[in-house]
Amino acid sequence: MQYIKADDERAFLPTADNVKTLGRTYLHDGSLWLAYSASGAEFEFTGTKCSITFIGDDMAVKEEAEHHARIAVFVNNKLVVDDLVDAAEKTYCVLDSNTEEHAVVRIIKLSETTDSTVGIKHVRILGSGIRPTPEKALKIEFIGDSITCGYGVEDDLSGTYSTSNENAAKAYAYLTAQALDADHSLVSISGYGVISGYTSNGVKNEAGLIMPYYDKLGMSYGRFAGSITPAALKWDFNRFVPDIIVINLGTNDSSYCGSDIERCREFRDGYVKLLELVRKCNPGAFVVCTLGIMGASLFPYIEEAVAAYKASTRDFRITTMRFEEQSPEDGYAVDYHPSEVTHAKAAARLTRYLQELMKSDAYKNDI
Numbered sequence: 279m280q281y282i283k284a285d286d287e288r289a290f291l292p293t294a295d296n297v298k299t300l301g302r303t304y305l306h307d308g309s310l311w312l313a314y315s316a317s318g319a320e321f322e323f324t325g326t327k328c329s330i331t332f333i334g335d336d337m338a339v340k341e342e343a344e345h346h347a348r349i350a351v352f353v354n355n356k357l358v359v360d361d362l363v364d365a366a367e368k369t370y371c372v373l374d375s376n377t378e379e380h381a382v383v384r385i386i387k388l389s390e391t392t393d394s395t396v397g398i399k400h401v402r403i404l405g406s407g408i409r410p411t412p413e414k415a416l417k418i419e420f421i422g423d424s425i426t427c428g429y430g431v432e433d434d435l436s437g438t439y440s441t442s443n444e445n446a447a448k449a450y451a452y453l454t455a456q457a458l459d460a461d462h463s464l465v466s467i468s469g470y471g472v473i474s475g476y477t478s479n480g481v482k483n484e485a486g487l488i489m490p491y492y493d494k495l496g497m498s499y500g501r502f503a504g505s506i507t508p509a510a511l512k513w514d515f516n517r518f519v520p521d522i523i524v525i526n527l528g529t530n531d532s533s534y535c536g537s538d539i540e541r542c543r544e545f546r547d548g549y550v551k552l553l554e555l556v557r558k559c560n561p562g563a564f565v566v567c568t569l570g571i572m573g574a575s576l577f578p579y580i581e582e583a584v585a586a587y588k589a590s591t592r593d594f595r596i597t598t599m600r601f602e603e604q605s606p607e608d609g610y611a612v613d614y615h616p617s618e619v620t621h622a623k624a625a626a627r628l629t630r631y632l633q634e635l636m637k638s639d640a641y642k643n644d645i
Contacts, residue, residue, distance in 0.1 A: 286404060287327070287402050287403060287404045288402065288403060288407070289331075289400040289401065289402040290400060290401045290402075290403065290407070290408050291308045291400055292305070292308075292309070292310035292319055292398045292399075292400065292401065293305065293308075293310075294410070295410075296321060296401070296407075296408050296409065296410065297310070297319040297320060297321040297398075297401075297408070297410050298319065298320045298321065298410035298411050298412075298413065298461075299317075299318075299319055299517075300316065300317055300318040300319060300320060300384070300385075300386065300461070300462065300463075301314055301315075301316055301317035301318065301462060301463040301464055301518070302314050302317055302463060302465070302495055302496065302513055302517075302518070303317055303318075303319070303495075304495050304508075304511055306397075306502070306503050306506065307503065308399075308400075309333060309397040309398060309399050309503075310397060310398040311395055311396070311397045311398075311495075311502055311503075311506075311508075312347075312387040312395060312396050312397070312398070313387075313391040313395045313495050313496025313497075313498055313508040314387075314390070314391045314463075314464050314465060314466065314495075314496045315387065315388070315389070315390045315391065315426070315427045315428065315446035315449075315464045315466055316386055316387065316388075316446040316447065316451070316452050316462060316464045317386075317387050317463075317464070318384065318385040318386040318387055318398075319384075319385045319398055320382065320383065320384045320385070320410070320411045321382075321383055321401065321408045321409060321410055321411060322380070322381065322382045322383070322408065322409060322410075322411050323380075323381060323383075323403055323405055323406055323407065323408040323409070324378060324379070324380045324381070324405050324406045325373075325378060325379070325381075325403050325404050325405010325406055326373075326374070326375045326376070326377065326378055326379070326404050326405055327371070327373060327374050327375070327403060327404040327405070328353075328371070328372050328373040328381065328383060328401065328402070328403045328404075328405075329369055329370060329371045329372065329401075329402045329403075330351060330359075330369070330370055330372055330383075330385065330398065330400075330401050330402075331367060331368070331369040331398075331399040331400050331401075331402070332349060332363050332367070332368050332369075332370075332396055332397065332398060332399060333366065333367050333396070333397040333398075333399045333502075334346075334347065334363045334364070334365060334366055334367070334368070334394075334396060334397075335347070335394055335395045335396065335397075335498075335500040335501055335502040336500055336501045336502070337393065337394035337395075337499065337500040338363050338364055338365060338366060338394065338396075338500075339364075339365065339366055343362065343364065343440070343442065344393075344439070344440035344441060344442065345393040345394055345441060345499070345500075346362040346363055346364045346389075346393075346394060346441055346442075347362065347363045347387060347389055347393070347394040347395060347396035347441065347500075348360075348361070348362050348363075348387070348388040348389040348441045348442060348444065348445070349361060349362075349363060349385065349386065349387055349388060349396055350385075350386045350388050350447060351370060351372050351383065351384070351385050351386075352383070352384040352386070353372050353373055353381050353382070353383055354381055354382055355382075355384075358370075358372050358373075359372060360388070362441065362442060363394075363396050367399065378405065382411060383401075385398060386446070386447055387446070388428070388441075388444065388445045388446055388447055389441035389444050389446075390424075390427040390429075390441075390444060390446070390466065390467065390468055391466075391467060391496035391497055391498050391508060392467060392468065392497060392498055392499060393441050393498070393499065393500065394441070394498060394499070394500040395496070395498050395500045395502050395508060397502060413461060414459060414460050414461040415459075416458055416459065416460040416461070416521055416522070417460060417461045417462075417463070417518065417519065417520045417521050417522075418454070418455050418458070418460045418461070418462055418463075418520055418521065418522045418523070418524065418632075419462075419463045419464075419465065419518070419520040419522070419523045419524070419560070419563070420451035420455075420462065420463070420464045420465070420466065420523075420524045420526065421465045421466065421488065421492070421523065421524070421525045421526070421527065421556070422451065422464070422465075422466040422524075422525070422526040422527060423466060423467060423468060423469065423470050423471065423488075423526070423527060423529055423530055424466075424468035424469060424529075424530075424615060425449065425450070425526060425529065425571055425572060425615065425616060426446075426449060426450070426451045426464060426466035426526055427444060427446055427449065427464075427466045427467070427468050428444055428445045428446040428447070428448050428449030428452075428621070429444055429468050429611070429612065429613070429615045430443050430444060430611040430612025430613060430615045431443070431444065431445050431448050431449060431611045431615065431616065431617065431618055431621060432444070432445050432448070432611075432618075433611060433612050434609065434610065434611060434612070434617075435610050435611075435612070435613075435614065437611075437612045438612060439468075439612055439613065443611075443612060446464065446466075448618055448621060449616075449621050450571070450616075450621045450622075450624035450625040450628060451464055451466070451524070451526075451625075452464070453621060453622065453625035454524075454625045454628045454629050454632070457625060457626075457629040458629060458632060458633070461518075463518045463520065465488070465491075465492060467486075467488060467491065467497055469483075469486050469530055470486045470487060470488045470527075470530060471483075471486060471487065471488065471527060471528065471529075471530035471531035471534075472487070472488065472489070472527050472528065472531050472545060472548045472549050472552055473487070473531055473534070473544055473545050473548040474486065474487075474530065474531050474533070474534035474535075475487065475530050476530040476533050477533050477534050478533070480533075480534065480536070481534075482534050483530075483534065486530065488527060488552075489551070489552055489555055491509060492555060492556070492559070493512060493513050493515075493559065494508060494509050494510075494511060494512065494513055495508040495509075495511040495512075495513055496508030496509065497509045515559045515560065519560070519562065519563075520560060520563045521562075521563060521564065522563060522564050522565075522566060522632060522635075522636075523556060523560060523563045523564070523565045523566070524566045524568060524628065524632075525552070525556070525565065525566070525567045525568065526568045526569065526571075526601075527549075527552070527569070528545070528549075528569045528576040528577070528579075528580060529569070529571075529572045529573065531545050531576060532573060532575050532576050535575075535576060537575075542576065542579050543579070545576055545579050546579040546580075546582050546583045546586070547583075549567075549579070549580055549583035550583045550586055550587050550590075553565065553567075553583065553584070553587045553596065554587070554591075557591075557593060563595070564595045564596070564597075564635070564640075564641055565595065565596040565597075566596075566597055566598070566599055566631070566632070566635070567580050567583075567584055567596065567597070567598045567599070568598070568599045568600070568601055568628070569600065569601065570600045570601035570602065570603055571601045571602075571603065571604055571616055571620065571624055572603070572604060572614070572615070572616070573603060574600055574601070574603065577598075577600050580598060581598050584596055584597070584598050594640065594643075595640070595641075595643070597635070597640070599628070599631050601624055601627060601628075602623070602624075602627065604616050604617070604620040605620070608620045608623070
């Protein structure tokens, strides 16, 4: 167990001996870096005091507050820190008690990968040594876009995008993992798609494709440790082996495809390639292909893609599920994104679906 001696307290490094990582993380010079939404770390200890020191990337020292990484710390499921990391280093006291307590501490990056990254430098405690929380029996990976990131969920239509109103912990993916008591990993980037990212003029946005970053730590305009970008770091798929992968892509592609049949077929064919990539990286996972919260115009082409993929590969550990479209009665977040109410409903729908799926013979059978 690695730690740094300091007076009567001990400062533990966020290594595998001390914390369980959540989602995709990268240990560099003793600091654990987070890029994708809902990435983080979790540990437990018994003691009277705990503080956590974070370090910012090059975006943290800039004045553009809308790009600062947003982090949350939960102690025994209670939110105790919710802040933007707007300095090179920030320390938060997350527990200060007169009596000894057993605490489970969860650190989550609430904002998405594009704007900024953030590092966990060390955890300082007064008490017993920290240890990783146990691995969950179920592991789920979510591949998505702004919906999965929780884009603008804490504001309404009058607001504009900012990391301060984006909260992955209030989005359907994180809520579903919590409901199923599953470890999670999110690979999601706002505006990104399968063959085209979001476009406002009908011109294909090939800069906004998810597949080039699927095997990376993330994609960010922020650099950490002086010069490192998440897109330069390959992800080791042995570090998180999902039982289920939920894909929720196509919302941004629809801005390019519209009702053009040839473009929709191009999306279908691109989706097959996405499935091939996901399967290559995750040979044992059951894949669930979803769409619909912000519209389902491309869902029939997802169904066609899944049918074509099954026919060509004889891989039947894959299925489709259509979300209900958001309702005006449930309100809208920034730029007509799902509200907290909509995310909660979507999570309930997906949770029920996955619970039934895991009881099925199709799920239990090998490829």
